[in-house]
Amino acid sequence: MSVKTLRKIPLERFVDLKVDYAFKQFFGTEQNKNITVAFLNAILNLTGRDAINEISFMRQEFGSEHVDDKQSRLDILVKTQDDLFINVEIQLTNQYDMMKRTLYYWSRIYTSQLRKGMGYHKLRRTITINICNFSLFEQTDNYHSIFQLYDNLEKFKMDDVLEIHFIDMNKFIKQWYAKQLDSWENLLARWLMLLGMVDGRKEKVYEEIYLELEELAMKDEELFNAFNVWQDLSQSPEDYYAYQSRLKYILDEAAKLEDTKYIAEQEGLLKGLERGIEQGIEQGIEQGLEQGIEQGLEQGLEQGIKHGEKKMQTEIALKLLKRNTDLETISELTELTVSEIDQLKELLD
Known part of the structure; x- marks a missing residue:
């Protein structure tokens, strides 16, 4: 009987999955589709019959419509078996136009579904997920905020077509260290630990998070597989070089x-x-x-x-x-x- 073991690489070798290149290689490729499905189910809290079990990766570019309009390239865009559109964006720095850019991307995805001759009833629910390495909302200590269309007074929902998630990694890390999270019960916390374990910009690895992830991976098959894929990505010379180049560009732009x-x-x-x-x-x-x-x-x-x-x-x-x-x-x-x-x-x- 074989014993399941987690391969080990030096902690400083792990790539920061919040850097968009690493994020896309980890969550945005066909060979890692099962990881993406598990991650999305954790964020959207979907289980049982409601769970996502199949996705298709969609075209990620939108061409310019106006003279001053920049071409938009999404990080990850998928369509589920129920025709649900999900866009996941990773944001390392706050460009101070986050809300408007989010609504712009959401609207482009939503309206792109409509073809000539189609009725509006064909438009499907569209979800945007923003994973941010900075804090946007001072009004809350929650690291996961969800926005939809509601009536101001009685809070009933107008429609479920719009759903926007913001995940604040800084607040998550603080709550984890304050022992306010139970990663054994909280599935999303496990995946956010993967994203938060390495801070490439600060050249820092949270060893305490690694040790808990290692223990969790022995019990969670999906997390175990994800951990090994992460190590393969970190050990690939080509991917590591591309990751370092992208990280340097991000640091230069921040400077x-x-x-x-x-x-x-x-x-x-x-x-x-x-x-x-x-x-x-x-x-x-x-x-x-x-x-x-x-x-x-x-x-x-x-x-x-x-x-x-x-x-x-x-x-x-x-x-x-x-x-x-x-x-x-x-x-x-x-x-x-x-x-x-x-x-x-x-x-x-």
């Missing part, structure tokens, strides 16, 4: 975005300094009408410069505090005292 934000922030601080000087001059002029034009202008200019500089120093200090820069370094860069910076830090806590 460019941070640089753009920093420049914009600095420009904003300079404008704030200019406004502070202007306000100080205006205030000085008003005082000067009472105390003497010459003295007022001098005081106003001096106060304005000090006010503007202080505001800029404070805003820079707050930005650096958010990046966990030590107080002494911030003091050197801003000329604020450690005590002043400490008071600012309390505002962030």
